[in-house]
Amino acid sequence: MSTDYNYDEQGQFFPYFILTIAGLITVPLSYSLLKPSKDLEITAPRIKSDFKPRDEDLIQGQKRKQWRRERRIKRIITVAVGYLVIAWMAYLIMVTKTTAPKIWDPYNILDISRSSSEQQIKRRFKDLSRKFHPDKAQVDESKNQTVESVNDYWVEISKAYKALTDEEVRNNFIQYGHPDGKQSFSIGIALPKFIITDGNGKYVLLVYGLLLGVLLPYVVGKWWYGTQRMTREKVLIASASSLFREYKEELSEGDVINALSSGEEFKEILSGNKVDSGLGKIEKSITEGGDTDFTAAGLTNADRQHLEKLDGARRKAFALLFAYLGRIPLDGSKLDDEKYEVAPVALALNESLTAICLAFGNVPAILSTYRTSQNLIQAIAPSSSPLLQLPYITSSIASLLEGPNARHHLTIQDLMSWPEPKRRKALTDAPQNALSPSQYNSAMTVALQLPLLKVEKAFFKVMGERHIITSSLVQLVIKARVIPPGTANVPPVNELDLEDVDPDEGDLDALLGRKSKKGGDKAKQLDSGTSDPASAVATSEEVDKPLQPPLAYAPYFARDHPPHWHVFLSDSKAAKMAVPPFTLTTFNKPLFTPEGTPTFNMQTFKMQFQAPPQVGKYQFIMHLICDSYVGMDSREEITLVVEDPAKAEEGVEEDSISEPDEDSLAAQMSALKSGQPISSGTKRRSKKVETSDDDESDTEGEAGDNTSETDTDTDTDGE
Template structure:
């Protein structure tokens, strides 16, 4: 009924200290971790093919650079607030520790703690012999009969008390019953008086301040807490696992469910679906679905949207996560055409280039679209074909007169990564064949090459370069070796609102029915070192002599297989499609057979 309040200010500092530490320690740890790892990832971004990143910055329009700067500033503002809180929090902690240390009341309470080792003046790890010898020495000093006669009664009683304590200390370390008491209650005499109370000073609870405190609690428990919980709950409920709004996801699912196979899947179709996204409506409630569609087409056709330019940039930035969400749903519905067109749409938005037979060339900077159709007698559609011509001729084909611009365009064109398949197989870790009902994965060895590089047949890369590590670690986790590769560098995307590095999406299709069998695997780690090599197809004359396989870096891609291998023995055919989300051209598309044997 009646509580003791913290009159002497002994307990509330500990309470506040505990609460602060619970918040500050993980927050500080998180912040330090981000600082350390954030620095590291920037480092790898800088190592890899920085040409694309540099060019991307160079060719980006003023509005895009402003947009990027704004979003970086927003992020750092929040970080500054967090940092401020951490600094303020630790300052309060330091003050509290100092307060506790200097508070007499707390010190007094602390001295009531019974410490036998301190009383006997020995270390906590002393043996029984040392304990006994220490006791004998001290009892000689403090025994009432041994005390000097000159001491005052006060001094005497103090020393006698000390002697009692020393005896108790000795007993609590040696005598069974006393030791039990000490271990159980922290004192040899058994349970001491304990007090329970409220760790708050009385004035907060008893007087007029109490109404404020009650109001504070009511506000906290009745208003603030439910508000935050309901806001968090509705946020979680409204977003799917892939990070898109549930209404957008259900719209996409509905479109896929009602999809008629006679309908041709085009860029316009995907853009139309995209413009119905709930995220857009929430960002710009005053704009219509048709406006969103127009803005997306503006982005693809590199058209300025007037006073809706900023809206366009925000929508384009958001469409990245929406397209990945749609891709996930499309693969769940096993629809290959929509899956591939979704990735192509992302390319179109990232490069601001429409899907046409000439997309590979139109994604380059400084290209004059008219000259592509008129500039040359041969119909050139691919980067690979482009590099069969001399630089000057390329300038004519692309319609670039300025030599500096031509050099920049050529450096971008030769830095766009293309994947060349060297080896592909189904692998079961630890086995030499794929056995029935085993769990295989798809192991690809690829070469990241430039369109400028001369073609060479995959068998010119010796088998030794394509072997995986054969140790126990790699059998336990076959995918760990892919993580040793560097992250992808910045994409050349001067028309995209944010800096990005993108990825490759790997789709697996069952050849029997032509349908996708699992959700896409995203590949965001590959070495681009080969792109720096000057193995120009126009200058290499003798392939056998000039090609040195050991100078090339082999990329490692591992795609998990979502089902166990079939029960029956035989050959089963799968189509593997690896599409880039960033550039037109560097995709892989091949058939792989799974030989299931005993």
């Protein structure tokens, strides 16, 4: 048997081939476009405000530009073209006539049923031989018959008759499906024949060479190089190296801006003629004005020295960043557009610099990078007032509110703590740049939506233990509520909400930190630290689905940014980080009602680390920093008490020995040995209580204290 490979001359199967390839590309790409996004930037709610900055069009244009950079437009075009190709191929399949290979069937040739007997077959053959035998057949030219076609048909009739009557021919038909035995078959390749027509072969080879030798290596190489040239923070490796060289232990916020200007990404943005275009104008705008210590853009004398030492794209990036932070109008759409373009790039670079500072562990440098993140998102210079985060509030208005001799800036919390009449009069009756009633209402509306996270309690504990011993796995438990600045009628803290109840011993989901498949109310009760089931009103949906805070209110930042809260511990004596930070992005309970009012739900956050190997008291400073808002950080001292393991075990053994219940088998056996009857009024007591001189047990009071001596109720600064 031979096999013949040939090309699809009629192009019957070529549309099927193209349809399959187009479907394999278009369908997954369509799913990636239509599937619900899990990005916090897209799924988070937004703070409501009617404020529009002066360059709103440029800022929105930068957002659209980033959207195009993410290749979403290209994917949409690719999907559209893919569906057009699919529709075209479906049309060709419908209109193209396909010919299926005929199966050789002797019963069909003789026009008899498959149940016919041998006599019926012979009789039918005789009837056909009288009509189609070459000696007797009549050629009907009106039916386009020829002598050859009549003879060929008689040959088919003879083969069919032998296949049903001759033993050898019948065996060939049964085994191979044809009276002549094995037959060659043809496979049609799903490509039009014109591709291999004489003279086109070299072009086909050229196309294959370009696809396999040029395009495929280029795509794979570009993908591989793209993955290798970026860090985890999505910045270039070369930029991370430059930031590492710029690191020093004492980094001011101006030093951070100077370090960020070394990013290689700015060379791509400010390429060609953009490097020197308008640079003199920008430098003049950021260096003039202000008092002797700070310019209008917030430059210090050290920052001016940094600027003088720089050149090229780095110098312009440095100038543009301070123009952005100072909200300096550059009176040119191109320069202003570049100003808003460099800020998101600087934020990504700042995340990389933060990772470098965390590796060294110097607290001043870490805090400077975190505060630079706040400044970049809010477009506020390092020396400016936090009140500029509110719409329509300018530097002059903030200065009037703070007074001429103010030593510290007024925070949004400070302003919102004023009585409403005083606050309204100060903002609407100012001698200069007074706010109109609508502008005042807009500023207050935004302030009442800002997610200020207030720590109510922070303490250390070891799960399932009453004492913290050396080298144990310690949890820092933080109980906090989101209370927007100026919120009235804040309910007092429920003491039960400040407790942290350990999960049951058999609850593996809670012990391992996994989502519980059932018992949502119970899981919520444990997670919130509420011991009273009646006060733990929650649904399983709230437990299984983390809730996001509103996107950062940042009208000048050309990106949608979800706020992050960073918590880390530092040594109170040395300016060194003791426990690396963990980041909060979601909450376990709703922050606001559907009407927009705060819920004041107690949120629980936990971070784990290993206790020190030595016994003693360790003083830490807990830093809680929000990367999106200026002046909303908190700092408090907290003490970790590490006890000797032997001492802790003795206390556990004493407390754990107790009399058996009166209705248990152990109680009955004890009564038989002692000869004493079982008293119906016997209560469960510990040996510690029996040997004590006091008449009352303190076991109940000890059970209420689940957290060890390390619980702290400290003051919170900066709120």
